[in-house]
Amino acid sequence: QVHLVESGGGLVQPGGSLRLSCVVSGSILGINIMGWYRQAPGKQREMVTIITSNDEITYRDSVKGRFTISRDSAKKTMYLQMNSLEPEDTAVYYCNVLYRGIDFWGKGARVTVSS
Secondary structure, three states: OEEEEEEEEEEEEOOOOEEEEEEEEEEOOOEEEEEEEEEEEOEEEEEEEEOOOOOOOOEOOOOOOEEEEEEEEOOOOOEEEEOOOHHOOOOEEEEEEEEOEEEEOOOOOEEEEEO
16 A cells, blocks of 8 residues: 655745655555646646656656656655746646556645746
8 A cells, every 4th residue: 555645835926936745655666657646726637747667757748847756765755846837837736656556646735826
């Protein structure tokens, strides 16, 4: 079993930065893919970025050059550095891992970009 807890959300002005963290409890040896997803009000959940066990990274086009995913295996923590935030980035951000073929989700961290 894997348990995920996000932190670091909040209110930020356009152009600002935030860093989200996702702490993974349980074994990480069977994790194939880790990533961040988001869901804006009235919209479907969408992939923001993912990183594979081979460190292959994919970003959705709208965040390329602004967001950076990283992980610290020793701390069992994944991060999402978000720079140059835009109002369109407002959403609840979810941490996700694919562990032995099963998706696990955190409860989400709310990010609001507004002046």
